[in-house]
Amino acid sequence: MKMNGGRNVRPGGGKDMExxxxxxxxxxxxxxxxxxxxxxxxxxxxxxxxxxxxGCDVSFLEVGEAIVEVLSRVEIxxxxxxxxxKRSDLEALPPGSIDVALINGVIRTEENAEMAxxxxxxxxxxxxxxxxxxxxxxxSLADRWGxxxxxREVFGKGFRPGPPPGANGEAALPDLLxxxxxxxxxxxxxxxxxxxxPPAPLIxxxxxxxxxxxxxxxxxxxxxxxxxxxxxxxxxHDDRRIERIVRPHEVLPDPETCLLEQGLICMGPxxxxxxxxxxxxxxxPCTGCLGPTPEAGDPGTAMLSALAxxxxxxxxxxxxxxxxxxxxxxxxxxxxxFYMYSFGRFRRKR
Amino acid sequence: xxxxxxxxxTRLEGHGRILLILDDDGKLKDAYLQIPELKGFELFCRGxxxxxxxxxxxxxxxxxxxxxxxxxxxxxxxxxxxxxxxxARIQRELFYNVYIFSDHLLHxxxxxxxxxxxxxxxxxxxxxxxxxxxxxxxxxKKVVRVRAGAQKILEMIGGKAIHPVFALPGGVAKPLSEEDxxxxxxxxxxxxxxxxxxxxxxxxxxxxxxxxxxxxxxEELNFPTHYMGLVDEEMAPNFYDGALxxxxxxxxxxxHGSAADALELLDEHVETWTYVKFPYLKEFGWMGLEPxxxxxxxxxxxxxxLNVAERMATPMAQEEYERYLDFFExxxxxxxxxxxxxxxxxxxQAAEAVMALSxxxxxxxxxxxxxxxEPGEGVGVIEAARGTLFHHxxxxxxxxxxYANMIVATTHNAAGIGLSVKAMAKHLAEDGVWDETLxxxxxxxxxxxxxxxxxxxxxxPGEMPLSVEIYGSDGKLKKRxxx
Numbered sequence: 152m153k154m155n156g157g158r159n160v161r162p163g164g165g166k167d168m169e170x171x172x173x174x175x176x177x178x179x180x181x182x183x184x185x186x187x188x189x190x191x192x193x194x195x196x197x198x199x200x201x202x203x204x205x206g207c208d209v210s211f212l213e214v215g216e217a218i219v220e221v222l223s224r225v226e227i228x229x230x231x232x233x234x235x236x237k238r239s240d241l242e243a244l245p246p247g248s249i250d251v252a253l254i255n256g257v258i259r260t261e262e263n264a265e266m267a268x269x270x271x272x273x274x275x276x277x278x279x280x281x282x283x284x285x286x287x288x289x290x291s292l293a294d295r296w297g298x299x300x301x302x303r304e305v306f307g308k309g310f311r312p313g314p315p316p317g318a319n320g321e322a323a324l325p326d327l328l329x330x331x332x333x334x335x336x337x338x339x340x341x342x343x344x345x346x347x348x349p350p351a352p353l354i355x356x357x358x359x360x361x362x363x364x365x366x367x368x369x370x371x372x373x374x375x376x377x378x379x380x381x382x383x384x385x386x387x388h389d390d391r392r393i394e395r396i397v398r399p400h401e402v403l404p405d406p407e408t409c410l411l412e413q414g415l416i417c418m419g420p421x422x423x424x425x426x427x428x429x430x431x432x433x434x435x436p437c438t439g440c441l442g443p444t445p446e447a448g449d450p451g452t453a454m455l456s457a458l459a460x461x462x463x464x465x466x467x468x469x470x471x472x473x474x475x476x477x478x479x480x481x482x483x484x485x486x487x488x489f490y491m492y493s494f495g496r497f498r499r500k501r
Numbered sequence: 502x503x504x505x506x507x508x509x510x511t512r513l514e515g516h517g518r519i520l521l522i523l524d525d526d527g528k529l530k531d532a533y534l535q536i537p538e539l540k541g542f543e544l545f546c547r548g549x550x551x552x553x554x555x556x557x558x559x560x561x562x563x564x565x566x567x568x569x570x571x572x573x574x575x576x577x578x579x580x581x582x583x584x585x586x587x588x589a590r591i592q593r594e595l596f597y598n599v600y601i602f603s604d605h606l607l608h609x610x611x612x613x614x615x616x617x618x619x620x621x622x623x624x625x626x627x628x629x630x631x632x633x634x635x636x637x638x639x640x641x642k643k644v645v646r647v648r649a650g651a652q653k654i655l656e657m658i659g660g661k662a663i664h665p666v667f668a669l670p671g672g673v674a675k676p677l678s679e680e681d682x683x684x685x686x687x688x689x690x691x692x693x694x695x696x697x698x699x700x701x702x703x704x705x706x707x708x709x710x711x712x713x714x715x716x717x718x719x720e721e722l723n724f725p726t727h728y729m730g731l732v733d734e735e736m737a738p739n740f741y742d743g744a745l746x747x748x749x750x751x752x753x754x755x756x757h758g759s760a761a762d763a764l765e766l767l768d769e770h771v772e773t774w775t776y777v778k779f780p781y782l783k784e785f786g787w788m789g790l791e792p793x794x795x796x797x798x799x800x801x802x803x804x805x806x807l808n809v810a811e812r813m814a815t816p817m818a819q820e821e822y823e824r825y826l827d828f829f830e831x832x833x834x835x836x837x838x839x840x841x842x843x844x845x846x847x848x849x850q851a852a853e854a855v856m857a858l859s860x861x862x863x864x865x866x867x868x869x870x871x872x873x874x875e876p877g878e879g880v881g882v883i884e885a886a887r888g889t890l891f892h893h894x895x896x897x898x899x900x901x902x903x904y905a906n907m908i909v910a911t912t913h914n915a916a917g918i919g920l921s922v923k924a925m926a927k928h929l930a931e932d933g934v935w936d937e938t939l940x941x942x943x944x945x946x947x948x949x950x951x952x953x954x955x956x957x958x959x960x961x962p963g964e965m966p967l968s969v970e971i972y973g974s975d976g977k978l979k980k981r982x983x984x
């Protein structure tokens with residue numbers, strides 16, 4: 152399904168845009184001042200959620216008392232959870248009158264898409280906040296199927312959303328789109344604060360740049376370019392080889408050693424850092440919520456090639472993987488493992 | 502239906518959407534609370550590795566991911582026929598009671614708090630978290646501090662506070678260090694102390710308020726339904742585990758037994774104007790959105806748990822439970838506003854439980870993984886802050902999910918919430934006043950349930966985004982009230 156021909160509009164692209172702003176395409180991190188105001192003026196902020204679980208909104212509290220300072224230094228123009236604002240108020244605003252709009256959640260309904268477009272038209276910068284807006288997130292795992300199959304599975308045959316008895320179409324339930332897609336599929340995205348939900352250090356990094364008047368030139372992802380492994384406290388060995396792939400419930404891993412070396416599929420090598428490797432520190436493999444590094448590109452192909460160089464094949468003695476296909480088989484669910492947060496983004500690219 | 506928040510802005514322009522239908526005489530005929538979000542978790546969980554389910558299903562709700570995380574882990578324990586070893590079980594139970602405490606605290610002080618602490622008719626601009634902090638500065642700060650400590654424990658054990666990662670079939674990711682245990686115990690002291698303060702505050706400031714008593718006893722908000730919840734062997738509420746008990750609208754026991762088997766007693770009714778399904782007790786059948794002893798509608802959550810229990814599990818909570826029952830002159834309590842008081846009683850039990858569990862010697866044990874059998878079918882049941890939560894999976898021989906169904910707390914309560922909204926609207930409609938007062942009162946009626954949709958949109962200063970639309974007997978929109 153193509154929503155508006157905007158498939159190629161994504162961070163790193165910055166082309167094919169709607170809206171009114173100039174089209175910066177550089178990937179370098181040169182600082183620029185306009186149109187986000189410097190510290191003397193309060194940036195005008197909008198926050199909105201599309202198909203979200205609520206975790207992104209709650210995540211603002213994770214930065215602790217700092218959120219109170221942030222709120223005092225911005226002007227909230229539109230944030231339905233926070234201030235009294237109607238869609239008609241938003242529609243009445245001149246184009247570009249919002250400096251930065253943070254949107255979290257996947258685009259799952261027609262209404263989600265309409266609101267994203269409306270915010271795009273009114274905002275200088277759009278921020279995809281969290282894994283759903285960034286890459287489709289967990290809900291985009293549904294994209295193996297269409298909306299009819301979701302309706303059939305959840306409600307049974309013949310379900311059609313409509314109004315309640317005694318009311319007309321205005322009261323109808325919003326229909327689903329045929330797929331759950333990332334924000335970049337419906338509007339141009341300038342910045343990304345990634346994560347499921349974004350971890351506190353990255354939220355601080357974003358607000359620090361915004362309030363300090365030092366926003367990098369878009370497109371920009373507020374996370375490390377380097378892989379998660381770079382910040383992971385676990386010890387790696389240069390001659391590491393995986394003899395068998397194990398699943399997290401099958402072993403109690405050694406607390407000090409790299410999880411991948413112990414045969415667990417940890418997405419660390421292909422995933423951006425920035426969270427301080429929380430999951431590996433907790434004894435669980437990284438599942439990739441910050442999205443792939445620029446170098447990795449597609450997380451599935453990148454991870455497969457990382458694995459191929461790590462596993463020990465039978466011609467090397469220890470016979471475990473007779474051939475590369477055996478690696479895929481041992482994974483059991485490559486789609487859910489490699490694309491847990493990014494199926495909506497990468498499904499048509501593979 | 503897996504998504505429990507009302508999207509704050511509807512396609513039209515509204516927010517949370519309540520639809521009121523009038524008859525020919527302009528009287529209220531029906532009221533509907535519409536939930537416009539659907540993700541299809543039941544479908545896309547298929548094909549996933551079973552052990553990933555605690556991390557996938559918690560994305561149903563970012564406000565109470567802890568509940569999904571552990572309901573899923575318990576479901577997997579059942580699928581693998583695993584016995585969870587003591588240290589893992591205590592870690593989970595401790596984590597879970599911290600979550601209940603933290604979630605109930607958030608609601609009591611900052612979400613439902615403005616209704617309770619500032620009064621139903623407080624100035625609009627003050628009816629929020631900032632208004633509470635202004636009216637109760639010292640206490641408010643203490644609440645923020647203690648809750649931050651609780652969140653720290655969730656992160657310590659869960660790996661991440663929002664969307665934790667620690668639970669696995671048969672156990673948890675890793676043992677808890679003595680250093681972390683000691684930190685938990687330290688924070689637990691502050692939690693128990695705050696629970697005591699809250700009880701005092703409730704009896705000094707909230708309960709004596711005539712308008713609160715008015716709501717507690719209001720005829721239109723006292724409608725009978727059946728009730729469901731988990732109880733331990735002593736018949737006290739248990740949030741993490743236990744047998745399921747269902748009592749009727751008259752207080753008679755309908756079921757007391759295996760929580761997993763209770764799934765057989767339920768069916769789900771589908772309406773095409775909302776993405777939420779309405780579960781009901783098969784024995785009574787679906788009779789539409791009607792309360793009463795003959796309807797299949799039941800409620801879950803704090804009110805329900807205190808109705809199905811015979812006592813509380815800890816001493817301070819027991820004391821408060823007795824005061825609660827004295828006030829209402831026994832069970833079952835049907836008052837919608839009693840949800841708030843019941844939440845307080847539970848918060849006290851959770852704080853005391855955290856303290857006791859943090860001192861369990863086995864908590865820091867190394868044995869955190871139980872032996873797993875062959876994968877198969879299983880059901881996991883837990884009490885989320887908002888009520889009973891069922892996860893039901895079938896795994897194939899490779900441990901891959903082939904079937905998944907989840908019945909979540911706000912879904913069980915969807916019918917009850919609809920009834921409360923309708924009752925409140927009907928009551929107000931008699932005065933023929935369709936204005937902001939209506940909005941506030943209707944909102945209070947459903948916020949009592951602490952539905953995810955309310956807490957998610959109300960955690961920071963501000964008003965609950967909400968619209969009420971009134972449709973005439975011709976089906977056309979007559980009026981929209983919103984803010």
